[in-house]
Amino acid sequence: MNEKINVLGVNIDSFTAKEAMKETIAFLESEPVSVIDVVSVDALMQMNDLPELKEKMNEFDMILPGEKLILEAAEEPELPEEINMELYLKMFMRYLHKNHKRLYLLVESEEEGQEAFRYLQKAYSGVQLVGLAKVSAEGRADDMLVNAINGSEVDCVLSALSVPLQEDFIAKNRNLLDARVWIGVGKKIFSPRKPGFGQGKIAKYLLNHIFRREMEKNKLKMKS
Numbered sequence: 001m002n003e004k005i006n007v008l009g010v011n012i013d014s015f016t017a018k019e020a021m022k023e024t025i026a027f028l029e030s031e032p033v034s035v036i037d038v039v040s041v042d043a044l045m046q047m048n049d050l051p052e053l054k055e056k057m058n059e060f061d062m063i064l065p066g067e068k069l070i071l072e073a074a075e076e077p078e079l080p081e082e083i084n085m086e087l088y089l090k091m092f093m094r095y096l097h098k099n100h101k102r103l104y105l106l107v108e109s110e111e112e113g114q115e116a117f118r119y120l121q122k123a124y125s126g127v128q129l130v131g132l133a134k135v136s137a138e139g140r141a142d143d144m145l146v147n148a149i150n151g152s153e154v155d156c157v158l159s160a161l162s163v164p165l166q167e168d169f170i171a172k173n174r175n176l177l178d179a180r181v182w183i184g185v186g187k188k189i190f191s192p193r194k195p196g197f198g199q200g201k202i203a204k205y206l207l208n209h210i211f212r213r214e215m216e217k218n219k220l221k222m223k224s
Contacts, residue, residue, distance in 0.1 A: 005071065008044050009051075011058050012065050017088040020064055024092060027061065028101070028155060028180045035060040035170055036183040038085055041067050043163040043186070053164055056171040064088065066186065089185065097126035101155040104131040104179070106145075106169075108161055108187060116160065130154060137165050142173055150178040162187040 004011040015023065027034035037060050047054045057063065065071050066085050096103060103120075107113045113132050120127055130152045133145055149157060157179050159166050166184045174182065 007065075007070055007073070008048055009054050010039065010044055010047060010063060012039070012070060013062050014071065015062075015064065017084045017091060020062065020085075020088045021091045021095070023062060024181065024183075025095065028095075031180065033174055033177045033179050034062070034181050035174055036062045036064065036181060037167060037170075038064045038066040038089070038183070038185050039070070040163075040186055040188075041069055043167075044070065046163050047167075050164055053167055053171060057167055060170075089189075092183070093124050093127070096156060097124035100126055100128055102128045102130045102153060104133070104149050104152055104154040104157045105129060106133055106135050106157065106159040106161055108134060108136060108165075110134065112160065112187075135161055135165065135169065140169075142169065146173050146176045150176075154179045156180060157182045159184040160187055160189050 003014045005014050006012075013020070024036065027036070037057065043066075047057065064085055095101070105113070105116055105120075107116060113134065117129065117132070120129055131148060131154070133148060135145065157177065159170070159182065161169065161184070163186070166186065170177075170182050170184065
């Protein structure tokens with residue numbers, strides 16, 4: 001049974017990968033568009049400063065933890081043993097591939113678009129990529145993009161955008177989209193990997209440390 005867990009004011013679903021996939025298949029067979037968002041620690045930290053958008057996020061159909069730390073910090077005793085969102089995303093892409101679903105992809109740069117196209121062609125060639133669009137926070141043309149998506153008769157919109165652009169776009173346009181599922185997976189999923197010292201491990205450690213402190217502060221506020 002699914003249980004919502006409040007993490008910094010965002011209601012996270014505690015599905016296992018298989019449970020999340022079962023829900024997703026049901027969404028793909030129903031209308032109107034269902035919204036799934038896979039959130040990271042960084043996303044939750046940014047949402048702390050955007051209470052109105054956070055409120056709209058909690059109206060999404062499913063919010064999944066993209067990192068193990070999110071639910072670890074919640075310290076809920078009755079969580080499923082395995083909450084593997086990497087496995088969920090693989091299962092999701094395999095389903096699209098096997099059933100020849102029509103996919104529209106949102107990215108922020110041409111480089112990310114090329115990386116995504118190569119990845120899909122190599123791993124999931126059965127997926128019909130019917131459209132790809134670059135979206136930026138500056139000079140957004142939501143109406144044109146919505147028309148392009150709707151004109152492509154898509155089953156799924158896969159959003160690989162940064163926070164909060166990703167959540168803001170779907171919150172404002174979900175009632176206009178003619179698709180079965182919109183899934184936000186974040187900018188990093190298709191970002192080309194660039195070599196560097198520790199691959200940002202120090203920055204990641206600091207972010208996780210700050211996140212844990214915010215969780216502790218939030219728990220103290222709720223108790224007081």
